[in-house]
Amino acid sequence: MYIGFDTSNYTTSVATYDGTKVTQAKKLLTVKPGERGLRQSDAVFQHTVNMPMLCTQLELSVPKAVGVSNRPRNVDGSYMPCFLVGENAAAVLSSVNSVPLYKTSHQVGHILAALYSVNRLDLINQRFIAFHLSGGTTEALIVEPDDEEIIKASVVASSTDLKAGQAIDRTGVMLGLSFPCGRELDLLSQKSNRCFKVKPAMLGINCSLSGVENKVKNMIDKNEPAEDVARFALTYVAQSVNAMLRGVIEKYGNLPVVFSGGVASNTLLRKTINDNFDAYFADSEFSLDNAAGIAIYAYLKDNE
Known part of the structure; x- marks a missing residue:
């Protein structure tokens, strides 16, 4: 079993992958009525509260490896404090169980989750187009195989202003x-x-x-x-x-x-x-923020 953690700006998510099936638990962060987002400090607090509950729901056992998203995208300067909650949880689980820890981006997780959902994980071995459409990203990407990151996503088109x-x-x-x-x-x-x-x-x-x-x-x-x-x-x-x-x-x-x-x-x-x-x-549960792609990433890295 492989475990993935993703603590994006609006969802706390934990998932497992056994090489065939994904199981996940996630919780949407709470935003006050009339507001259009969360401060990072509020997101970090809610992730910290949600994480133990989600891990209990999945009844986690000792994994073969742990995956985590620790940044929005695989580019220099890509950073959000909310990802620290997942990174810390993953680091502890990896250390206590003496298993590998694999870090990647939230965006790579989205792409891998989508590929899993449509039964096309084989596309990681070839060139394809991916769109990442969310509250913080509206990008068209050329995705190619990569020895270090499994897949490398390069932005070729995007929104110039509002996402x-x-x-x-x-x-x-x-x-x-x-x-x-x-x-x-x-x-x-x-x-x-x-x-x-x-x-x-x-x-x-x-x-x-x-x-x-x-x-x-x-x-x-x-x-x-x-x-x-x-x-x-x-x-x-x-x-x-x-x-x-x-x-x-x-x-x-x-x-x-x-x-x-x-x-x-x-x-x-x-x-x-x-x-x-x-x-x-992808199906909705794999389109919205999730840790499924992160768990799959850990599996792929551990079986290179």
Whole structure:
């Protein structure tokens, strides 16, 4: 058995992997009504409280190796204090049991979890396109095999300003939804019969999402139905990501495409992409923040 820890900005997560099956336990961090995020000190405190409970739920035994995400991405300067909680728990478990500890990024965990979910872990041995769509990241990546990190993800396109998750959460908060707002906004948008024609704001193959917030404010000021506001915001995000993918394929070729990150669980986004491209989307439990990919990373590193 291999154990993975992930303490991202909004979810505490622990998972195990036996080489075939993932088992995980996770808890969403609490954000006060009306607020659009958490201070790092609050996130660290909640992770510290959640961690023992989640480990008890999984009834952890002595692992063969331990994995942990200790940074958002595998680039210089990528750092968030909240990842220290998972890193400390992993270090103690590794030390007490004298088993290897493997560290990677939250982003690599997302990609591996998505590959596991769609039964395509074999893609770690070839070049493919991955999208990481979340509150802090809206990136198109070229992913290649790597001797040190299992996979190396290089950013080839991104949002130049607001991230997809930020656009969704800010819309949701303005509509009075609970943060993070992705799931509620998705359900609300499905009540709308409006069809919005959106022209994405593109800078080459990069997208700009800053216009969403102002347009949403205008719709709310005009007392347009909440479900229509939700539908517009998600249409804008979906069409922007669709345009990014088209540009990436034109530039880098028709490679396999995998979507990861919480925003990738959105219904409208999935339909928009699948209507135009062949792409893999992870199940929701493996799209949202999770430690599954981290446990899988530990397994892969230990069996190189």
